[in-house]
Amino acid sequence: MAEGPYRVLGVSSDASDAEIKRAYRKLARQYHPDRNPDDAAAEERFKAIQAAYEAVGSAEARREHDQRRRMEDMFGGGGFQGNPFGGGFGGVDLGDILSQFMGGRGAPGGFDARFSQGFGGQTQSPATEHPQSTRGADIEAGLDITLEQASQGTEVRFSHRRMRRCEKCNGSSFGRSRRCAPCSGTGVQTKGSTLTVKVPPNADHGHQLRLKEMGHEHPEGEPGDLLITLRLDAQEGRRWEEGRLVQEVSVPVTTLLLGGKVRISTPAGKRVQIDVPEGTRIGDRRRLQGHGHSGGPLDIEFTLAEPEELSESQRRALEELRDSGL
Ligand SMILES: [Zn+2]
CATH class of the missing domain: 2.60.260.20 (Urease metallochaperone UreE, N-terminal domain)
Incomplete structure (x- = not known):
């Protein structure tokens, strides 16, 4: 079975519409054919991202998709072809x-049993739990x-x-x-x-x-x-995971390797300074109590800050590091 659209877009199924939009824009930029000429893998990914966004990118499409998913979950997927009522309900x-x-x-x-019979006994009607209702x-x-x-x-x-x-x-x-x-x-x-x-x-x-x-x-x-x-x-750079707010914090590669400090802006708009221990890896997390939504926890996830353009001296320093074997 194909990957679901939420998975393709790297968001959870309870993500807000805005979060889905941001995830889509980021991935579409990353895998855009203009940026990846003659790269078949990137092109395939780009198409999958487009298709995923078509499935859940608008509120209506998403509602429809979620509803279909709930049905498939109940019927074990692909359960019905055509009209399960055997026709006769045109226009509905x-x-x-x-x-x-x-x-x-x-x-x-x-609906009651009269309708559930239309499914040819394929379904356990939820109504059977409450036969009287x-x-x-x-x-x-x-x-x-x-x-x-x-x-x-x-x-x-x-x-x-x-x-x-x-x-x-x-x-x-x-x-x-x-x-x-x-x-x-x-x-x-x-x-x-x-x-x-x-x-x-x-x-x-x-x-x-x-x-x-x-x-x-x-x-x-x-x-x-x-x-x-x-x-x-949760806005740009933040997402929910099992009821906790996760915020990405981009850190320069030197700070990850050597340790240091970064400043972040919390969901409440506060500026907070965080210690980055020496040897921190991309994806490492830290929990900040009290800085999440409504005073709950905020999980910080370290990501790599990508420099826009290297200066001449930075390039020379990096070349020296490369030559040293780092
Ligand atoms: Zn009527």
């Missing part, structure tokens, strides 16, 4: 039906906010598409008649909804907000919920 967005059917992670979502599926979505917004709390307008009860039959044709034109007998239609999301102060990266009954509506039962996962954009 299959992805919507499936997302309605399956719901989010572990959600007691879904007929409920629309939950919707999962990510929401990007800044570190500052997360610290102070904020309100964000949020738009998403969801199944609403059919405006003509109000769900009554579901499972009974396919003749209701707006819904083709599914009892529901896809529509856009906009709402205001209240983010409480000191929200953490990955925190999930549950908005009751803002998920998919069910033609006969209760609506599902909208589950919004907060993604805190």
